[in-house]
Amino acid sequence: MKTIASLAITALFALCLLACNGGGQGEPQQVRTVHPARQPLQVILIGGPGAGKGTQAAKIKEKYGIPHISTGEILREEVAKGTSLGMQVKEVMERGELVADSIVLALVENRLKQPDCQKGFILDGFPRTVAQAQGLEPILQKRGHPGLKVILLEVSDREMMQRLLARKRADDTEETIKNRIAKYHAETVEAIRYYEEKGLLSRIDGEQSIEDVFADIDADLEE
Ligand code: AP5
16 A cells, blocks of 8 residues: 555656646756847947957957957958959058948858857948948848947047057058048048947947956946
């Protein structure tokens, strides 16, 4: 009698467990620790030449584990490898002009298809024109995640010039820097306005120390 009673209790206990686990169709439900609206983190860093986009993108990448996509870097690699695209854009870059929107949009669309971008990305130096900003929208729609954080690093022309002359990259000659700054005011400021009107833009003082700039960006991303 004692054995039958203990068997009945065991069976009852097993039935209870099955019911609690959703009829035995797998593991108990996990508690979601990440708010779905925070995933993926899609960041645009915008600012003039030498504003600190690359420096800050590296820090965001380190903290949030999302890839840093610099259109300038991708284009410089093409030039260094001597590809037909590289040969096409070399002189444009040397003059500090902007590469055609269609070329840059195709590069970005391709890069965002890579699996490492599924959890988010940091775009550094793109978009630089309203056409690029508008072209990015269907690309993000296709990914199913249109949400963006756009961070503007505000730095004076004088400070940008000083930083770049001190750095000495191939396109950091005084004449080229002047052209890059002029392009920033002529084209990129319009893209900044575009994002501001959409309520997506955060302005950060880029003339603080590198650590303080990052602290401001980080606070903005955590919001
Ligand atoms: P790109 O490579 O994007 O150049 P850029 O916009 O001119 O920017 P930089 O890389 O020079 O500066 P940054 O803002 O990243 O600053 P960084 O962190 O390096 O583009 C190059 C070219 O490619 C363009 O001219 C164009 O031809 C073409 N191109 C690229 N994208 C394009 C697009 N979307 N459309 C069309 N054409 C495109 O910092 C600079 C220096 O300052 C460093 O030495 C750094 O250590 C220092 N620094 C950084 N932060 C601070 C700080 N807070 N205090 C003091 N120093 C600092």
